[in-house]
Amino acid sequence: MANRTGYLKSMGIFSVIDALQFEFMRNAVVAALFASMICGIIGSFVVVNRLVFLAGGIAHAAYGGIGIAFFFGIPYIYGTIGVSLAAAFLMTAVAVRAKNRSDTFIGVLWAVGMAMGVILLDLTPGYHADLMSYLFGSILAVPSADIWWMSGLGAVTLAVTIFYYRDILAISYDAEFAKLRGVPVNLLYFVFIALVAVSIVFIIRVVGLILVIALLTIPPYIAEKYVRSLMMMMILSVILSMLFNMTGLWVSYNYNLTSGATIIMVAATGFFLSLGVDMIRSFYRKTAK
């Protein structure tokens, strides 16, 4: 019997059932699935609009919100959402007005947000969350309340995307033409940037800053190459993201590794595999000619 259990365990089947008996593991799986859904949709928008740097800026600046929340003793979530929205709108306003130097401005806010967070935490007496847990998150310690928040955010993201799909497509591909056709380009752009900011805050809480950026960029980057529409890009990104998350969680559970970092390594493996496949494909295409 012991042998048989060991065999099943090595096959991975037993360990999955085994793992799901723990509530923290079930929560982790559900949180990862919601994070995948939100990141796949929002990430596709971020990638096609070339907003990866802006998303990184928002995510880092939001750390300032943690500092503010602890220092003034207000709930964590208000501090981070407030700061990330403010940073997102400032960055977007600059990007719209002075395109050529907006990256510098984003870089400055990025650094200022983090520094402000660190200093305000220094000034706050008592014990508080360290930088590492902000960077890498703690997907294995997700409270049930956060899952409710994420399901709500996921529903809002999905609804807005479906309702405004044609407009989002138009402003992302050719904003000028969309404007001529009467699409409220700036308004929709700000709505979506706000959605990006809020998503980042919630997902950082669950999976950490670094994993947010990985999940926002890697699946959409891979998906974009193989699809013919933004919709398919979003769907494929969600699927890839779920695959990376589940594989990562399983590996981290079995080999006792840090979950966030393991998920990132799995996604990165997918990323390099897709690059390799592309290189082989283009090589064969060339020799075929």
Place this chain on the structure above:
Amino acid sequence: MTENDPIIQVRDLAFSYNGEPTLVNVSFDIAEKEFLAIIGPNGGGKSTLVRLMLGLLDPVQGRILVHGRSPKKMAHCFGYVPQDVNINIHFPISVIDVILMGRMRYQGRRRISTEDRQKAMESMGMMGISGFENRRIKDLSAGQRERVFIARALATDPEILILDEPTAGVDSSGKTELYHLLKQLNESKTIIVVSHDLMIVSSYVKSVACVNRHVHYHPSNEITDAMMDMGYQCPVELVAHGQPHRILKIHGDF
């Protein structure tokens, strides 16, 4: 409004980028069913003028009226083909979705109807790209992409068609074909085309606007020496195009 009222009126228009004047004291009218070519050197303000007409830029001074109203309110009259059809080339979008952008409506959000699809297919047929609807935009050649963008502009069913250097990535037989089509469309639409190609300009258009900070409007398709000088820096082009018979009026102060 009578038949002969101009469709676009430009009055004392001025525009500047970062304090640098790009257009100064511009006034002219464009009549209905006009076929206007806008020519001039690079950086002379051609695209700026077009973008002002479309309402994408606001004039620093003066005004533009389209059917007597501001261009922003009349955006639905325009079919616009931008200069750069290679923007966002890796964007995951199919040909039909690009063309359907032309069917987006001024008033609010709306689903794509069968009529929209028919209209899109029709304009694809006109541009000779039927059967391309599900191709991804990056898999087309530059010339085919140009056609997709013109088809998108046609799908809007515009009263005024504005094309900003539409022949950049098109070979010479493609150019002739395109202008032939524009001439046909001109029977029912006003057409404004920014171009470098003076020879084609002279054989198809009805009027010419030379833009180089100032605008000189010529209500006929004659090509003058001065136009040649500002259109081309290269004398070989001049000779090759053989300007002779079309030289008529020469304007003053370029």
